[in-house]
Amino acid sequence: MKTSSRRARARRYPDDRGAPPAAKRGRPRSRLTITDIARLAGVSKKTVSRVINRAPYVQADTRARIEAIIAEHGYQPDPQARGLAFRRSFLVGLIHDNPNPQYVENIQLGILDSLAGRGYELVIRPCDRRGPGFLEDMRGFVERLRLFGVVLIPSVSEDDRLAKLLESADCPYVRIACASVDKPQRMVLTHDARGAAAAARRLAELGHRRIAYLSGPPLFRSAHERGAGFIAGLAEYGLELAPDLAVLGAYTYESGLARGRELLARPDRPTAIFAGNDEMATGVYSAAHELGIRIPQDLSVIGFDDAPIATRIWPAMTSVRLPVREMGRTAAEGLFATPKAAAAKAPVAEFTPSLIERESTAPPPRARPTRS
Amino acid sequence: MKTSSRRARARRYPDDRGAPPAAKRGRPRSRLTITDIARLAGVSKKTVSRVINRAPYVQADTRARIEAIIAEHGYQPDPQARGLAFRRSFLVGLIHDNPNPQYVENIQLGILDSLAGRGYELVIRPCDRRGPGFLEDMRGFVERLRLFGVVLIPSVSEDDRLAKLLESADCPYVRIACASVDKPQRMVLTHDARGAAAAARRLAELGHRRIAYLSGPPLFRSAHERGAGFIAGLAEYGLELAPDLAVLGAYTYESGLARGRELLARPDRPTAIFAGNDEMATGVYSAAHELGIRIPQDLSVIGFDDAPIATRIWPAMTSVRLPVREMGRTAAEGLFATPKAAAAKAPVAEFTPSLIERESTAPPPRARPTRS
DNA sequence: CTGAAAGCGCTTACAG
C-alpha cells in the first residue's frame, strides 16, 4: 500500500513542482549571447567582453567590427550574468523614508537621468528607520542584491547606523543631506540654512518684526538647519526669534494647521510665519482662513520645498526651492565617480536653495518695508 | 620608438583597466553559498536548492535541518545566480507615465506590499508613450532585464502596442485600467464610471441642473469612462449634460484654471462642476477665487482621485477615491497567480471608487435639494 | 527521496 501510494504521488508530482513561477515560465528563447557575437566576429568571447567593458588592448578595427555586429543584432549583455561574474549587480538602490511623494519622484527621475543608457537600473526601497528590524532589513536587502550603489535621501540619509552598515557591506552610497555628515565624496550637500536665511531677510525687509518659525521635527536635520539659517538671517537685521514664536511641527499639514491655529489665536500674534516646509505652510493657510486672517495683508507666509501645492493654493505661496531632480542626478553620478574624483575633498555636489517670491508675502499691517 | 612607446603604455595600463567600477569594487567577500549550506547539512547542493524553491521530495527532517542551517547563518540565495539559471530575473518592473506623484507612490507601495518577503524587487521605469523610440526602449528594458513581470498604470496601461511587445517578449504583465482592455487575468479593473456616476447623482440630488463636466485629455481612457459614467448618473435623474457644459481639459491644474475661468465667466455659468481629476478641480477653485465666486455657496465642485490636495485647500474638496495602494498590491499579486487562477475568467481584481463628501458641495444658489 | 554532471552568460586570472 505504502509503496503504491508513493508511486501514485510520484506520478502526479514531477520533480520540483513547487518551484516558483519563474522556474516554469522561462521558455528557452533564442537571444544572442556573447558566444554568438564572438563566433560572428571570428574572435574569442574574451575579446567581445573587452569591447563590452570598454577595456583597452583591442585593435581598433577589431573593436569596430565587433561593435557593428553588436549594434546590428541589438545584442545586450545579460546583466545577471555580468553581475554574477562581477560579484556586483547593475542595480542602484534608492532607500527612502521621505513623506513627500513629489520629492521622492523627482529624486527618482534625477537618478534615472544619470543611469540612462548606462545599463543600470533603479530599485526602490522605502523604509522606516524607527521600525523594528530596520537595520536587519537593510542589510538583507543590500547584501542579497549586491547593489552597485545606494542613494540616501532625508531623513534616512542622516542615519549613521545605516551608513556604517552600507560601508561594512562594501556597498557604495551617496547621501543627500543638509549637513556634512559623511566623507565629502559621499555627500550631496544642500545649504538649507541659506535658503532659510533668505526667507528671514525677505520678511525683515518687508518690515516684519513679530516673526514665527514653525519647525520640522527634531529627527530631521533640516529642521535644525533651517531654523539656524532663519535665525542667522534675522540677526542680519538685528532681529531675534522670540522663544515663544519658535514652535515645533512635524512637517505635516495637520501639524501646520494645529500650530498655526495656536499661533494665530494669540492676542499678539505674529505678522509673518516661516514654515519648515510647504505642507506645514499650507496648514497655516487653513488656520488663517478659519480665523478670517488674510494672507498676505494680515499675515505673510513662507514655505520650503516649492512643492506643487505652493502654486495651487490661494494666494500662491512664497517658498524656498531646491533643484531636487538635479540633486538626485548628481547623487547617482557620485556613485560612478572615478577613484580620483572620490579622493577629492569636495562634496559630490552642493546646492543652494533659492527664494521663489509669490503672493503670500507683503509688509505687515500698518508698517512700511525697511527697503524694497 | 613605436615599440618602446607601446611598452610604456603596456606598463601603465594593466589589462581591462577601462572596466566599469563594478568590476573593481568587488572585493572577494566570504558570503555563504549554496555549496557551504550543502556541506554544513551534509547533503548535495541540489537538495538545498529544493528547500530554497520549496520543491517536494525532501524528507521532512532533512528539510527542517537545512532550513535551520539557512536561518542560523542568515543565508540568502543569490538572485543573480538564480535568475541566470532560471533565465528570468527576480525583478518586477513598474512602467509608468502617470503625472500624479502621489498616485505613482501609492502604486509603488502597493507593489512592494506584495513583493515583501518574496525576494523580488521593484524596478522603476518612467516612459513617454508618445516619445520617439518608446517601444524600442521598452523592448530593450524588458529583454535585457528578463523581468519577472511588469505592472502597467494609466495611461501607458492602455497602450496595446506595449502590451503586444510584452507578450512577444514573454514578459508577464498586469494592467491597471478603467476598462477591460485585455484578458481578464491581466486586468486590475477600476470602475471609474461608477465613481463619476456617484458624483453626478450627488449633484443632482442637491438640486443642481446646470452642471459642467471638465474632461481629461482623450488620450486617457479614464476621461471617457468618467464622462460616460457622469452622463449616466445624470440620466438617472432625467438630466442631460449640455454640450456647451462639457469642456476638455488636460488633467492639469493649468487646464482646470483656464477652463474654469471660461466656464465661470459665462452669464449662464454652471452651478456645479465635476472635474476629471483633483488637479483640474483645484484649478477651478482658483478660477472661482479670482472671480469672487464662493465654493460651495455659489458653486459646487467635485474632483476625482482624492489626492492630498483635496483636504489641503479651502473648503475641503469632495472627491472620488480609488484605493490606489491596494490596486498596486493586487496587480503585483496577479503576476504571481497560479496557472489555475490565471485561467479564470475574472479580472485579477476590481475596484469601485467611493465618493468622499467634504465641503465643496451644497445646493445651488436659490434652490432646494431634491432629497437629502 | 537524493545526487553528480552540465549549463545559464558572463568575467577573472593566466598565458602567450
Added chain:
DNA sequence: CTGAAAGCGCTTACAG
C-alpha cells in the same frame, strides 16, 4: 593585442 580554461552561484536534465 588575443584567447583557452576555470569559475561566479545557482538550476536543469538525467540517473538512481
